[in-house]
Structure formats: C-alpha cells, structure tokens
Amino acid sequence: METLLQVDGVSKIFGGLAALSNVEFSVGRGEIVGLIGPNGAGKTTAFNVISGTHPPTAGRVRFKGVDVTGGPPSRVVRLGLARTFQATSIYPAVSVEENLYRGALAAIDTGLLNQLLNGVRTRQAVVRARDNVENVIETMGLAQFRHTLAGGLSYGYQKRLGVAVALATKPELLLLDEPAAGLNPEESAEFGRLLRALRSRMNLTLLLVEHHMALVMDLCERIVVLVQGEKIAEGSPEQIREDPLVIEAYLGAPEYAHA
Amino acid sequence: MNGATLWAGNLDSVRRRIAYLALIAICAAPFFLANAFYVHLAVLICLNVAIVGGLALICRTGQLPLGHGAFIGLGAYAAVTATMRAHWPFWLGAVGGTLFAALLAALLGWVILRLRGVYFVLVTFAFAELVRLVMLDWPSLTGGANGIAGIPPAALFGFEFDTKVRFYALALVLAVTVIVFLHVFFTTPTGHAVDAVAENPALAEASGLSVHRIQLLAFSIGSGIAGLGGALYAHYVGFVSPESFNTALSVAMIVMLVIGGRQSVWGPVIGALVLTPLPELFRGAVQTQHVFYGAALILILRFLPGGLASLLARRSVDRASY
Numbered sequence: 256m257e258t259l260l261q262v263d264g265v266s267k268i269f270g271g272l273a274a275l276s277n278v279e280f281s282v283g284r285g286e287i288v289g290l291i292g293p294n295g296a297g298k299t300t301a302f303n304v305i306s307g308t309h310p311p312t313a314g315r316v317r318f319k320g321v322d323v324t325g326g327p328p329s330r331v332v333r334l335g336l337a338r339t340f341q342a343t344s345i346y347p348a349v350s351v352e353e354n355l356y357r358g359a360l361a362a363i364d365t366g367l368l369n370q371l372l373n374g375v376r377t378r379q380a381v382v383r384a385r386d387n388v389e390n391v392i393e394t395m396g397l398a399q400f401r402h403t404l405a406g407g408l409s410y411g412y413q414k415r416l417g418v419a420v421a422l423a424t425k426p427e428l429l430l431l432d433e434p435a436a437g438l439n440p441e442e443s444a445e446f447g448r449l450l451r452a453l454r455s456r457m458n459l460t461l462l463l464v465e466h467h468m469a470l471v472m473d474l475c476e477r478i479v480v481l482v483q484g485e486k487i488a489e490g491s492p493e494q495i496r497e498d499p500l501v502i503e504a505y506l507g508a509p510e511y512a513h514a
Numbered sequence: 515m516n517g518a519t520l521w522a523g524n525l526d527s528v529r530r531r532i533a534y535l536a537l538i539a540i541c542a543a544p545f546f547l548a549n550a551f552y553v554h555l556a557v558l559i560c561l562n563v564a565i566v567g568g569l570a571l572i573c574r575t576g577q578l579p580l581g582h583g584a585f586i587g588l589g590a591y592a593a594v595t596a597t598m599r600a601h602w603p604f605w606l607g608a609v610g611g612t613l614f615a616a617l618l619a620a621l622l623g624w625v626i627l628r629l630r631g632v633y634f635v636l637v638t639f640a641f642a643e644l645v646r647l648v649m650l651d652w653p654s655l656t657g658g659a660n661g662i663a664g665i666p667p668a669a670l671f672g673f674e675f676d677t678k679v680r681f682y683a684l685a686l687v688l689a690v691t692v693i694v695f696l697h698v699f700f701t702t703p704t705g706h707a708v709d710a711v712a713e714n715p716a717l718a719e720a721s722g723l724s725v726h727r728i729q730l731l732a733f734s735i736g737s738g739i740a741g742l743g744g745a746l747y748a749h750y751v752g753f754v755s756p757e758s759f760n761t762a763l764s765v766a767m768i769v770m771l772v773i774g775g776r777q778s779v780w781g782p783v784i785g786a787l788v789l790t791p792l793p794e795l796f797r798g799a800v801q802t803q804h805v806f807y808g809a810a811l812i813l814i815l816r817f818l819p820g821g822l823a824s825l826l827a828r829r830s831v832d833r834a835s836y
Contacts, residue, residue: 306720332722344717346710357710361722363703367731370702371695381703424722 256283259428259460260305260336265314267300267484274300275311275484282428287454287461289475291468291495293504296481298464299341302430305462306338307331318428333361337426341433341464343413345420347406354405354416355391358423359384388423394456395419395449411442415449422457431463435470443467447474472496480504541690544682553678555791557750560685561743562786566770567692568739570782571699573771575732576712577627580635581642582740582767587759588645589615589741590748591656594665597749604668608745615741616734623733627726642764649756661755668749681750688746689783692739696779708732769807773814775821784822 260282267275275297282288290298303309305316307326316324323331328338346354363370363380370377392398395415400408405416414434421429434450435443447470453459465471471478471492478495480488482504488495495501544556569582593611596602602610626637649656656662667676668684675681699705707728710718715725748754766789774785796803818824 308720327724327726328719329722329724329727332720338720340716340720344714344720346713346717348713349709353706357706357718357723358721360703360707360710365703367702367704370704371698373702377703384703420717420721 256285258282259284259286259319260462261315261317262301262305263315263317265301265304265311265316267297267304267309268312273484275304275481277314278481278484278486280479280486280489282460282462284427284460285454285458286477287450287463287475289471289478290462290464290481291466291471291478292481295483297484298481299432300484301481302338302432302464306336306430329361332424332426335425335427336430337421337424337428338430339417339421339432339434341436343410343417345405345413345416347404349405350402351397351400351405351408351416352388352392352402354420355388355397355423356384358391358420359387359425361424362387387425391419391422394453395422411438414438415446422453426459428460428462431461431465433464433466435465435467438467440469443470446470450474541686545679550678553682555794557678557682557685559786559790560682560689561747561750562767562770562790563689563782564685564692565740565743566767566774566782566786567689567696567779568736568743569767569771570736570776570779571696571708571732571739572736573776574700574708574712575729576715577634577729577733578768579638579733580761580764580768581638581640581645582737583759583761583763584642584645585615585619585737585740586744586747586763587649587754587756588618588744589738590744590754590759591649591662592741593745594662594748594754595655598662598665604666604749605670608668608742608749611745612738612742615744616738619737620730620734623730627729627733639761639764642759642761646756646760649759656756659756661753661758663753665748665752665754667752668746675749685746685750688742693779693783696782700779704728704731766807769811771821773810773821775823777820778823778826780826781821781823788822 258281262278262280265275265278266273278297278301290301292298300309304311307323307328307330310325314324315322318331318334318336321334323334323336346357349357363377363384365374365377365380392401395418397412397416397419400412405413408416414437418429418431418434431450435446438446450461451474454461463471463475475492478490478492479486480495480498480501487500487504488498490498544553547553547556565582565586569579572579589611591611592614593607596610597604597607622641626634629637650659652658653660667674668681669675670684675684700708707718707723710721710723711725711728719725744759770785770789771781772785773789774783775781792806793803796806814821
C-alpha cells in the first residue's frame with residue numbers, strides 16, 4: 256500500500272512542556288486511521304503540526320513524499336491534505352452553497368486580471384468549482400439547505416457542513432478533529448456510515464481524532480494511541496483493545512472510555 | 515410565477531430605474547450648476563468616493579488601517595514630484611503616484627498584515643505619522659511645512675482640466691471607475707475569497723486560501739487607489755502640505771466608510787455624499803463638527819452596523835423573501 260502521510264519523529268514543545276515527543280506513524284492510501292488518547296495527549300497538536308498550522312520543534316511531516324513541515328496551511332491544502340476543526344468551523348453569515356464555494360475557491364488559480372475580465376479560463380475554472388460544489392452538496396446530503404444561512408443550521412448539520420467545506424477542497428487525505436463530538440449515538444452512527452461512504456465515493460483517506468470509542472472501534476482499520484505526547488501503541492482495533500499499555504493508560508479507566 | 519410576484523418584480527425594476535435615473539441626475543447636476551462652490555463640493559465628493567472605495571476594499575478583508583491618509587499623501591507627493599521636478603505628463607505622474615502608494619503598501623503590508631485587530635490599527639497609525647514627519651523634515655524634496663504650491667492643473671492629451679467643471683468630469687470618471695471596479699471585483703473568485711478571509715480566517719487558510727496573500731493584495735490595491743485620489747487632489751487644489759494628510763483625514767475616511775456601510779459597494783458613495791459637505795456646513799463651529807462625527811459613529815455602530823447602505827439592502831432582502 257502506498258504511503259500517503261509520513262510523520263517522522265515529530266516533537267512539539269510549548270514553553271518547556273512536550274506536547275508531542277518523537278511521534279512516528281504513517282497513513283496508507285485508502286485507510287481509515289484513528290488517533291486516540293486521553294485529554295491532553297497531544298492529538299489536536301498533532302493535527303496542527305500535520306496541517307501546517309504549527310511548525311514542529313523537531314521532526315518532519317511528508318505528504319505524498321513532499322516535505323510539508325511547517326506549512327503554511329494554505330499550501331498543504333492545495334497538495335490535497337485538508338482538515339476540519341474541533342470547534343465547528345463554518346462561515347455562519349452566508350448560505351450553505353456559498354460556504355462550499357469558498358471551500359472550492361483555491362482550485363481557481365487564474366490571475367486577477369483574467370478574473371476581472373471574466374476570461375475563458377476563469378469561467379471554465381468557476382464552472383468546475385460549481386460542479387464540485389454540487390457534487391459535495393449531493394454526497395453530504397445538504398441539498399435541501401442549499402440557500403439556508405449556515406449559522407441557522409442545527410448543530411449536527413453545522414458539523415456536517417464543516418466536513419463538507421473541507422471536502423470541497425478536493426482532498427486526498429482528510430483530517431477530522433472530533434467529528435462526532437456533541438452528536439447523539441444515533442447521529443454518530445450515521446456519521447460513521449457517511450464517512451465510510453465518502454471514502455469509496457471520493458477515494459478518500461481518513462485520519463480522525465475521536466473520543467467516541469464505539470465509533471472509532473467500528474470505523475477505523477488501524478489505531479494510533481497517544482498518551483502525554485508519546486505514541487504508546489499502534490494496531491488494529493482488536494490489538495488496541497487488548498494492549499495492556501493502552502488498558503492501563505486509557506481504556507482501563509471506564510470514565511475515559513465513555514467520555 | 516404568479517401575478518403578485520410579477521407585479522412586485524415590475525415595481526422593483528421600476529424603483530431601481532428611478533434610483534439609477536436619480537443617480538445619473540445627481541452626477542450630471544454639477545455640469546449645470548452656476549455656483550462654483552457646489553461644483554467644488556462635487557469634485558471633493560467624487561475624490562472621496564474613490565478613496566473611501568479603496569479603504570472599503572481593505573476593510574472587507576477584516577483589517578482596518580488607521581493610516582489611509584498617508585497613502586493619499588504619498589500618491590500626491592509622488593505625482594507632484596514627478597510632474598514638477600521630472601516634468602512627467604500629468605497622467606504618467608498620476609500612474610506613478612498610484613504605483614508608489616501601492617508599492618509602499620505592499621512592503622509595509624508584507625511585514626504588518628500578520629498583526630491582527632488593534633495591533634494592525636496602531637502600526638498603520640504610527641506609519642502614517644512617520645510619513646507625515648518625513649514630509650515635514652525633508653524640505654529639499656517636499657517643501658517641508660510650507661508644502662508645495664503652484665502645482666499645474668491636470669491635463670490629458672493637451673486638454674487642460676483647469677476649471678472646476680472640467681475637473682469634475684475627470685473626478686466623476688475616477689469615482690465611477692472605482693465603484694464599477696469594486697462591484698466587479700466582489701463577483702470574482704478573489705472577491706469571494708476576500709469575504710471568506712474576513713469572516714473566518716482560520717477556515718479560509720485551511721481551505722487553501724492564503725490569508726496573507728489576499729490581505730496583501732487588497733491592502734496594495736486599496737492604498738494604490740488612495741494614492742491615485744491623492745494625485746488628482748494635488749493637481750486639483752494646486753497645493754499640498756503635510757497637514758493636508760494628517761490623522762484627521764484618515765479618521766474622516768473611516769467615518770465615511772462606517773457611516774456609509776462597510777459591507778456594500780454603495781457604502782463609500784453614500785458615506786462621501788453625506789459627509790463631504792458637512793465640514794462646510796459646520797464652518798462656523800468647527801468643534802461641533804467633531805462632536806457630530808463621534809456621535810454619528812457611535813449611533814451607527816450601535817444601531818446600524820451595516821451603515822446607511824444596509825437600509826437599501828434590507829429593503830431589497832425584504833422584498834426578495836416574498
């Protein structure tokens with residue numbers, strides 16, 4: 256299997272506190288990989304480093320063999336690595352359709368003069384972006400809310416729109432930061448089905464941070480466990496469930512398992 | 515489509531046509547005015563429409579500069595230096611002033627656009643003061659506190675814009691060009707990206723839009739427009755001095771933008787139309803003018819954050835929802 260993402264000995268130190276120390280893992284094309292760990296384990300920091308938001312203190316991040324360490328995020332996204340945020344991140348004051356169009360904008364790379372004159376290349380690029388928006392609207396089941404202001408959607412649909420905006424950038428690898436947080440079990444299960452469908456329909460690879468253990472165990476083919484910034488285990492859901500280190504550090508405490 | 519919406523649509527287009535006719539009438543009126551003072555006001559309104567339009571473009575990216583006046587001044591001084599010392603023709607001097615202001619904005623923006631909110635405001639304020647002090651303390655080039663007098667009137671292809679009415683034609687072309695430019699700009703993908711960057715910079719960056727690049731583009735273009743307005747202003751009034759481009763000017767531009775409306779292309783037009791004549795009305799009581807500015811700004815921000823232009827927009831949205 257082709258390696259899509261390679262995280263090489265990444266450390267991130269915030270004022271003397273090691274949020275990540277020498278973390279190493281990779282994600283192959285087409286995989287669904289889970290990144291789990293108790294609160295404060297460094298999962299979101301890992302996402303911020305991979306997506307280029309924060310430069311690591313040490314180590315390298317490679318995506319499709321290209322060194323993307325330190326970003327900037329807009330460049331990393333253009334290579335095909337998109338992310339969603341833990342807090343719902345949308346453009347609340349505009350319609351769902353405009354939210355997705357803004358997500359698809361980066362693919363329109365004609366010069367400003369050509370855009371102002373509405374040249375042929377700009378028009379073609381805009382048509383492609385609009386087609387892409389239609390595709391994402393259909394796939395994500397947002398067609399009925401096309402003209403709704405994003406800020407007026409229910410919480411669950413705002414989370415879904417957040418993923419849709421990331422999809423509009425046409426990623427090959429999508430990082431999802433707690434996509435099921437705040438969803439009820441039913442919504443969460445539906446979200447899992449949606450993600451699996453996305454993988455096959457859009458040739459996606461997924462890396463997700465999630466506290467919702469039922470979803471992670473059900474959805475992910477491989478799991479990486481972080482505890483206090485260090486990787487303590489990696490393997491299939493079955494292996495992770497039985498790993499004594501993981502049980503001790505994490506699953507052994509039932510209040511974490513259900514958090 | 516049923517009869518009611520058809521009728522509403524007709525009514526809407528009739529209203530719109532009346533609005534456009536009124537606008538054309540206002541634009542044409544100065545050509546028939548005998549009173550030179552009103553023509554003078556019309557020229558200033560047009561220059562302000564253009565300059566505030568440039569400020570609107572910058573503001574739409576989510577950054578508010580408190581030094582727009584400095585770029586008006588940079589454009590004015592650069593154009594005047596080019597025409598009076600290097601004997602460039604007027605149009606080339608104006609282009610030079612525009613590019614000079616845009617270039618300095620690009621250099622400054624490259625460094626300071628990473629600052630957010632009040633820090634950006636403060637640094638642009640400091641930059642504007644720096645520009646004013648350089649103008650004051652470099653008399654061999656800028657004439658120092660005495661400024662530069664005897665600037666020749668604008669001329670294009672041998673035609674001199676040496677009367678107020680003639681210059682009004684030039685200023686009107688500038689104002690209309692800037693507004694049309696803004697209108698088109700905000701329909702382009704880059705225009706959509708500007709709005710995305712303002713509303714949620716983190717998400718825009720995570721969607722492949724470079725926040726820094728887009729803000730830099732808007733800052734350079736907007737400041738270039740200010741420079742062009744300054745170049746025309748210098749050749750209209752015939753005199754520039756550092757005090758023509760002080761903080762009061764930067765603040766006045768912001769007041770026009772906020773009262774006119776920051777989110778609409780019509781904001782600069784309405785703001786300049788309403789506020790340019792005010793200092794003249796308050797001639798007898800200059801202090802009262804500042805009280806009025808302050809009160810109007812607070813009232814607008816509190817009760818009408820979209821500015822006067824949002825009154826127009828709200829009405830058309832109301833109608834669209836029927």
